[in-house]
Amino acid sequence: MNKRWPLNKAMFWERAPFFRLLLPLIAGIIVYTSLPHPAPGILWPIFIGSFVLFVTLSFVKKISITLDAFRFVLLNTTLIGLGWGLSYYNDIQNNTDWFAKNTGGSIAVITNTPEEKDKTWKLETNITGGINENKLSRTTGKAFVYVYKDSNSFVYHEGDTIIIPSEWQPIKNAGNPFEFDYAGYCAKNNLYYQQFVAPKNMLLYNALPPNPSWVRRIHLWCMQQLALYIHDKNTLGLMQAILIGDEVNFDKEMRQAYAETGIIHIVAISGSHITFFFFIITFLLGWIKHKKYHWVKYVVAIPLIWLYVVMAGAPPSAVRSALMFSILGIGFAFQKQNNTLNHLFATAFILLCVQPMWLYSLGFQLSFLAVLSLVLFYKPIYNWFTPTHIITKALWATIAASIAAEILVAPLVIYYFHIFPTMFIVANIIAYLLMSVVMVLGMLVIAASGISSVASFIGSITVYVVKIFNTIVIWMQGLNPKSFLSLDIHTVELILIYTAIMFLAVFFLKKKRQLLYPALASVILLMTSLCYDEWVALHQRTLVVYNINKSNHIELIEGKSFAVLNTSDSVSKRNKNYVLKPAHIGFHTNSEYISADKEIFNINGQTVLILDTPVYSSKFPIDYIIINYPFNTSDIQKLQLVFTPKQIILGSNISRRETDKCIAACQASNISLYCVSKDGAFILKSF
Numbered sequence: 001m002n003k004r005w006p007l008n009k010a011m012f013w014e015r016a017p018f019f020r021l022l023l024p025l026i027a028g029i030i031v032y033t034s035l036p037h038p039a040p041g042i043l044w045p046i047f048i049g050s051f052v053l054f055v056t057l058s059f060v061k062k063i064s065i066t067l068d069a070f071r072f073v074l075l076n077t078t079l080i081g082l083g084w085g086l087s088y089y090n091d092i093q094n095n096t097d098w099f100a101k102n103t104g105g106s107i108a109v110i111t112n113t114p115e116e117k118d119k120t121w122k123l124e125t126n127i128t129g130g131i132n133e134n135k136l137s138r139t140t141g142k143a144f145v146y147v148y149k150d151s152n153s154f155v156y157h158e159g160d161t162i163i164i165p166s167e168w169q170p171i172k173n174a175g176n177p178f179e180f181d182y183a184g185y186c187a188k189n190n191l192y193y194q195q196f197v198a199p200k201n202m203l204l205y206n207a208l209p210p211n212p213s214w215v216r217r218i219h220l221w222c223m224q225q226l227a228l229y230i231h232d233k234n235t236l237g238l239m240q241a242i243l244i245g246d247e248v249n250f251d252k253e254m255r256q257a258y259a260e261t262g263i264i265h266i267v268a269i270s271g272s273h274i275t276f277f278f279f280i281i282t283f284l285l286g287w288i289k290h291k292k293y294h295w296v297k298y299v300v301a302i303p304l305i306w307l308y309v310v311m312a313g314a315p316p317s318a319v320r321s322a323l324m325f326s327i328l329g330i331g332f333a334f335q336k337q338n339n340t341l342n343h344l345f346a347t348a349f350i351l352l353c354v355q356p357m358w359l360y361s362l363g364f365q366l367s368f369l370a371v372l373s374l375v376l377f378y379k380p381i382y383n384w385f386t387p388t389h390i391i392t393k394a395l396w397a398t399i400a401a402s403i404a405a406e407i408l409v410a411p412l413v414i415y416y417f418h419i420f421p422t423m424f425i426v427a428n429i430i431a432y433l434l435m436s437v438v439m440v441l442g443m444l445v446i447a448a449s450g451i452s453s454v455a456s457f458i459g460s461i462t463v464y465v466v467k468i469f470n471t472i473v474i475w476m477q478g479l480n481p482k483s484f485l486s487l488d489i490h491t492v493e494l495i496l497i498y499t500a501i502m503f504l505a506v507f508f509l510k511k512k513r514q515l516l517y518p519a520l521a522s523v524i525l526l527m528t529s530l531c532y533d534e535w536v537a538l539h540q541r542t543l544v545v546y547n548i549n550k551s552n553h554i555e556l557i558e559g560k561s562f563a564v565l566n567t568s569d570s571v572s573k574r575n576k577n578y579v580l581k582p583a584h585i586g587f588h589t590n591s592e593y594i595s596a597d598k599e600i601f602n603i604n605g606q607t608v609l610i611l612d613t614p615v616y617s618s619k620f621p622i623d624y625i626i627i628n629y630p631f632n633t634s635d636i637q638k639l640q641l642v643f644t645p646k647q648i649i650l651g652s653n654i655s656r657r658e659t660d661k662c663i664a665a666c667q668a669s670n671i672s673l674y675c676v677s678k679d680g681a682f683i684l685k686s687f
Contacts, residue, residue, distance in 0.1 A: 018345035024076040025349060028083020029356045033188075037088070047081025050074045087356040092141050092190040099139035100193055103166060104132030107205065108145065110160045113248070120146040120196070123156065131163070143168065144194040147202065161206035168193040174547040175680010176579050178586030188357040218311050219244060225449040226442065229459035235466040238267075242435065243442040245269040245312040254470060257477045260485060262406075262413075262421030263431040265366070269309070269318040274325045276435060277301075277308055298329040320351060320364055324371070340375050344368070362416060366409060373408035374401060380509060395429070402428040411489075411497045418585050420484045423476045434469045438462065486585045488533075496526040537588035541686035543603050545626055545649055547676045548579050552628055552651040554610060555580075556601060561593045565610060566628055568653065604686045615642060624684065627651060632658060633665040640671055652677040 054074035060067065092098050099106055107129035115122040123145040130139045145164060147156070156162065171194050173183045186192065222244050230236045237249035247255075247267065258264045266273075281301045305325060309318045327347040328340070348368055351358055358364040382400040387393045402425050414420055421427065441462045448454040489497070503519035506512055542557040543565075551568035553576065562584065567576075584590075601608045606623040613629055622643040627650050639648060650662060650673060659675055666673035674682055 015339060016342040016345055018342050018349050021079060022345050022349045022352075024079035025083040025352055026359060028080035028085075029087050029352065029359050030083075031080065032084045032087035032091075032356075033360070043081065043084065047078060047085065050077040050081065054078055083352070083356065086353060090190075090356050093192070095140060097138055097140045099127035099130060099141040099143070100168060102130035102132060102137065102139050104130055105166055106130055106139065106164050107136075108143070108162050108164060110156060110158055110162065111142075113158050114156055117146070120148055121156070122146055123162075125162075128161075141193075142189075142191050144171070144191065145202075146194065146196045148196065148198050150199055155204065160204060163203040163205050164195060164197055165201055167197065168195050170194075173680065174579070175676075176546055176548075176583060177544060177681060177683060178582045179579065180582065188360045190357075219246070222311055222446055225446050225455070229445050229449065229452075229455040230462060231459070232463040232467070234470065235463045238466055238470075239438065239442050239445075239462065241267045242269075242273075243312070243439060245318055254473070257470075257473050259417060260419055260421060260480055261427040261473055261476045262424030263427045263473070265370075266431050266435050269312050269321070273318070273435075273439070274305055274308075274321045276432075276439060277305055278325070280440075281305075302326050302329050320358065320361075321367060323347070323351060323354075324367065341372075344371055344375060362412075365412060369408040369412060370405045373405050376505065376509075377404035377407050398429050398432055399425055407501065408498075411494055411501075414487045415489055415491075415494045418485070418487050418582075419480075420487055422480055422484055427473070427476055430469065430472060434465070437465055441465070483590075486590070488585050488588065489530075490533075493526055493529050496522050496529065500526065533588065539686075540587065541603060542587065543601060543608055543684045544583065545651060545676055545682040546579055546583070547652050547681045549575055550652055550655075550677070552653045553580070554626065554628075554651075557587050557589055558593075560589050561591045562587070562589045563593055566612075603684045606684065608684065609643070609645075611639075614638070619644070623647075624649060626682070627654070630654070631662065633661045636662065636665050636669065636671060640669070645672075647672040647674055649674045649682045650676060 051074075054071060057067065057071050057074070088094055093100075106127050108123075108125035108127050110123050111126050112124040125143055125145050127139050127141045127143055130137045145162075171183045171186045171192060173179060173181060223240060223246060226239050226243070227236060230239055233249065234251050234254060237247070237251055238254070241247045241250045250267065255264070255267065258267060278301050281304060282297055285297050285300060302325070305322050309322045312318050324344075324347045327350060328343045351364070378401055381404050382397065384400075385396055387396045406424060410420060441458055444458050445455050445462065448458060500519050500522035503515045503522065507515045507519060538559050540557060540559065544555050544557065546553040546555070548568075549571050551571045553567045553571075554565040556563045556565055599610045599612070600622075601610075607621075608624045608626065609622045610626045610628055614635055619641070620643060623646045625639060625643055625645045625648050627648065631650065631654055636648070639645070648666070648671065650659060654662070654675075654677070656677070659677060663673060663675060663678075665671075676682055
């Protein structure tokens, strides 16, 4: 009689050991970015001691639950220390040569094509040197330089070396409600300072740009070839974005249409582009039939994919995707038993070791979750239906992939972009077909650029295809319900959604009924939180003075409606929407109403006066005064005598010079002054 040991299925974290390494690494990165930074000398002995002790105890073969638990704690402490240490050394603020520690002028190299703004030119620069007391010193760091426009033509180009004064200002948010955390985004990319400078106060040190890198030369050459043979502006913008990752000419309205239909991922070079490029290579190597030699496809594909990434200018999203594919590809090529999940977690672990702040990159998050979602859910969804025809199989495979990827990606899209594209299945099918055709056509345009007649003919076909596709996208954009374009969830609700998805996935895929209860509990908590959000929105009464580009815009929000109390026509509709749309979504407002024409409001027992003209009448007590006229320092004492307010609110329509004078005058007279242009939007809530 044959006797066998009982076979137990390995747990998830045993089959994917990098999962256990990835979690404490992420914890260390989060600890660094979320908590005050203690001196490294305090933490390093703990982390190094944990590592040494862990290695020492690893040689102890004694079986003990206590010893195993202690080793587990030591390993996780070491990995948390690794995440913290990598984040510390990645942070430019801890570099002794950081330019912000220099008090003199700066020498900077323009690292990208200058971007034209309404009143300035935006320069992305690397600070390479400092000038202090006529001495040069080596410095490092990145910064933005905004050069005010004047009557002269702009003379600066990528690669130029300039000398600028030391008038750095911290990159700050405008302080508007529910706005994008631009300062935080810049900080994660080691950008902390910016400068606004007049052309007369800066010097062109070297007008002859140095030879660009071969990566940049290939990228610019590809851009030029596309521009030479594709004459439609919208088509050119899409082709340059979809093929070589440069969105400089991509139409913003079309970009919004792509976002609302769920196909914005085809624009920035990411995993879908790398995958498609791999399919092309696999098709060309289709004559390799034997499974024994499938590794050849990966060995050939990996360097070609990196060449494609270089052609695209090596943007971070493309580098991340190529690196992820390379690690996965090497694992598939040389491992007999492929564990895709472990490869994916190993890829994320390596990427975060290379650049810890990629953890907060939306591109990294979306790429990782899309691949994870496909790995977990594609096969179960594909097995719902068993097509027999080759076309039906391909169509169902695309639909199954769209549904599978959306399971983990959709909550993050709602969290960041507040939209859910209801047409994503149809749009993705058409988008994948377009991407296949357009990428091939674009490559042919570049490849045939030496024969102008052929390249022009292919360019004309490309314009025709893209115009048809854009028409379809705009049509599908109109089918999306408006309520699905202003969704709002906060961080706790996002965590509850992913918790529910996790338990429900295990319940359906592994048939573990006991996990249905925590899944239902997560759903109930989520519904409770959403109902509370709705109750707050229905009972809110809030007055907001927005900080919008040297103009006043004041709104009263009551329930789920809002009234514009004052606004300026000098600001473009696009700039207003950039500020107001996130606020309206965050406040859950969905309609505008016309309120009674009045200047005094009561918010939670506090009186607010919007003052359009100077008033010199008898005393009339007011809690808050919002200044809405050209204000000067001589009015401060008069307003204080007439209204005795708790606080005076100075809108962002007051000039910077007059604002500084008012601040000094109020400080001297001990009067509370709130400056929207400096302190951010003024918000007075009912509760």
